[in-house]
Amino acid sequence: MDNLIVCLIEAKDTTTVHSKIVLTSALFFAPSPRTRIAEVRLVGRHPEVYEPCDDSFALVDALLADKAQLEELKPSLCLEVGCGSGYVITSLALILGNCSNSEVQFLATDVSEAAVHTTCSTLAAHHVNAEVVVADLVSGLEKRLDKVVDVLVFNPPYVPTPEHEVGVEGIASAWAGGDRGRMVIDRMLSIIDSLLSSKGIFYLVAVTENNPGEICQVMRCKGFASRIVVQRHTDEESLHVLKFWRVDDPLDQEGPTTPSVSPRTSSLHRTFSQRLARLVSFK
Amino acid sequence: MRLLTHNMLSCNIKGVTNGFPLAIEATTVETKEVDMNPDFLRHIFPKLEWKAFRDASHSLGVDDLPEQVDPDMLLDEEFLRRFHHALLEVHLEEGVLICPETGRRFPVSKGIPNMLLNEDEV
Ligand SMILES: C[S@@+](CC[C@H](N)C(=O)[O-])C[C@H]1O[C@@H](n2cnc3c(N)ncnc32)[C@H](O)[C@@H]1O
Numbered sequence: 373m374d375n376l377i378v379c380l381i382e383a384k385d386t387t388t389v390h391s392k393i394v395l396t397s398a399l400f401f402a403p404s405p406r407t408r409i410a411e412v413r414l415v416g417r418h419p420e421v422y423e424p425c426d427d428s429f430a431l432v433d434a435l436l437a438d439k440a441q442l443e444e445l446k447p448s449l450c451l452e453v454g455c456g457s458g459y460v461i462t463s464l465a466l467i468l469g470n471c472s473n474s475e476v477q478f479l480a481t482d483v484s485e486a487a488v489h490t491t492c493s494t495l496a497a498h499h500v501n502a503e504v505v506v507a508d509l510v511s512g513l514e515k516r517l518d519k520v521v522d523v524l525v526f527n528p529p530y531v532p533t534p535e536h537e538v539g540v541e542g543i544a545s546a547w548a549g550g551d552r553g554r555m556v557i558d559r560m561l562s563i564i565d566s567l568l569s570s571k572g573i574f575y576l577v578a579v580t581e582n583n584p585g586e587i588c589q590v591m592r593c594k595g596f597a598s599r600i601v602v603q604r605h606t607d608e609e610s611l612h613v614l615k616f617w618r619v620d621d622p623l624d625q626e627g628p629t630t631p632s633v634s635p636r637t638s639s640l641h642r643t644f645s646q647r648l649a650r651l652v653s654f655k
Numbered sequence: 656m657r658l659l660t661h662n663m664l665s666c667n668i669k670g671v672t673n674g675f676p677l678a679i680e681a682t683t684v685e686t687k688e689v690d691m692n693p694d695f696l697r698h699i700f701p702k703l704e705w706k707a708f709r710d711a712s713h714s715l716g717v718d719d720l721p722e723q724v725d726p727d728m729l730l731d732e733e734f735l736r737r738f739h740h741a742l743l744e745v746h747l748e749e750g751v752l753i754c755p756e757t758g759r760r761f762p763v764s765k766g767i768p769n770m771l772l773n774e775d776e777v
Contacts, residue, residue, distance in 0.1 A: 516662070
C-alpha cells in the first residue's frame with residue numbers, strides 16, 4: 373500500500389518551527405511498493421497572508437488524487453498563481469518530488485509581498501526549491517512562460533464582493549473576487565491558453581456563486597475540456613475544484629458539469645476533509 | 656532570487672517589445688550551497704537563454720561560464736559544477752532589475768523580485 377501521510381503542524385508563532393502536531397491523516401492510494409511521506413507544516417504566520425483553509429485542502433486533495441496522472445505527465449514546469457502561505461505549491465512539490473521526477477521546476481507568484489515571503493519560509497522548511505515572484509497573476513513572466521506550463525494551480529480570490537474591494541492591499545485581496553467572485557478568475561481564464569503546454573493541466577478552485585458550469589463553458593470555447601474533480605460542502609461555501617486540459621476537437625470531451633470522482637476517491641476525500649474540518653475547528 | 660528566476664523575467668510594460676533580459680544592479684549577493692542535481696541541469700539547459708544567463712552571472716560577480724555552449728558540455732563534471740553554482744547557488748538578495756528598453760526599475764528586496772506595474776503601465 374502506498375501510504376501518503378499528510379501532517380499539518382501548527383506553529384505557535386513565526387519563529388517556532390517545532391510545534392504541536394494537530395493532524396495526521398493517512399491516505400491510501402493504488403498499490404505501490406513504496407511508502408511516501410509528505411509533511412506540510414505551517415511555519416509562518418502573517419496577518420495579511422491567507423492561512424490554508426478548506427479551499428486549500430480541497431485543491432491539495434485534488435492534486436493528491438491525481439498523483440499518478442501527474443507523475444505520468446512528467447511535468448517540466450509547475451506554476452502556482454496566488455501561492456499565499458505556500459501550502460499548495462509545497463504540497464505539489466512533495467507529491468511530485470518523491471517520485472523520480474527530480475527535473476521538475478516549480479514557480480509561484482502572489483500579488484502580496486507578505487505572502488511571497490511566507491511561501492519562501494514554507495518552501496525552505498520543507499527543502500523544496502522553487503522560484504517565487506511578486507506578480508499580478510504572471511506579470512513579468514508571460515513572455516518566458518509562453519505555452520510551457522505543464523501543471524498550473526490557482527486558488528483565487530473567489531468571494532463575491534463589491535468591485536472596489538478587489539486587489540486592494542491587505543488580506544481582503546486574498547478572497548475579494550468582485551462581481552460573482554469572478555473578477556480575478558476571469559482574468560486568469562483569459563491567459564490560460566497562452567500559458568499551458570500542449571499536455572498542460574490547469575486546476576482551479578471555485579464556489580457555486582462563481583458559476584462553475586459557466587466557467588467550464590467559457591473554457592470549452594477556448595478549446596479546453598473540463599471536469600469537476602472535487603466537490604465539497606462546508607458550513608460557509610460549496611467548493612469545487614475544476615480541472616482543465618486541451619482538446620484538439622472541442623466537442624470530443626466529457627460533460628463539464630459531471631463530477632467524475634470515483635466512489636473510492638470521493639470517500640477518501642470525505643474522510644480527509646472531515647479530519648481537516650476538525651483541524652479547522654480546533655484552531 | 657536565483658539566476659534561474661532572472662532568466663524567466665522580462666519587462667511587461669504596455670508597448671514594450673524588447674523587455675528581455677533585464678539588466679541587474681546588484682547591491683547584495685549571497686551564496687547558498689545546494690546539492691547538485693545533474694538531471695535537473697540537463698533538463699533546464701535547453702530552456703535557458705544562455706547569453707542572458709551568462710551576462711547576468713557577470714553582474715553577480717561570477718565569471719567562469721563559457722560564452723559558447725553545446726549540449727555535449729553537460730557531460731563534463733567541471734562545467735556542470737559551474738553551471739549549477741551560477742544558476743542555483745548565487746542569489747541576488749538586494750538590488751534592481753532594469754528594463755533594457757525603458758529603464759523601468761523593478762526592485763529585488765529580501766531576495767524577491769517585484770514585477771508589479773503601476774496602473775498607467777498596463
Ligand atoms: C484564496 S487565497 C489562496 C492562498 C493559497 N494558494 C492557498 O490555497 O491556501 C488567494 C491568493 O491569491 C492572491 N492573489 C489575489 N489576487 C492576485 C493576483 N491578481 N495575482 C496574484 N495573486 C493574487 C492573494 O494574495 C492570496 O494569497
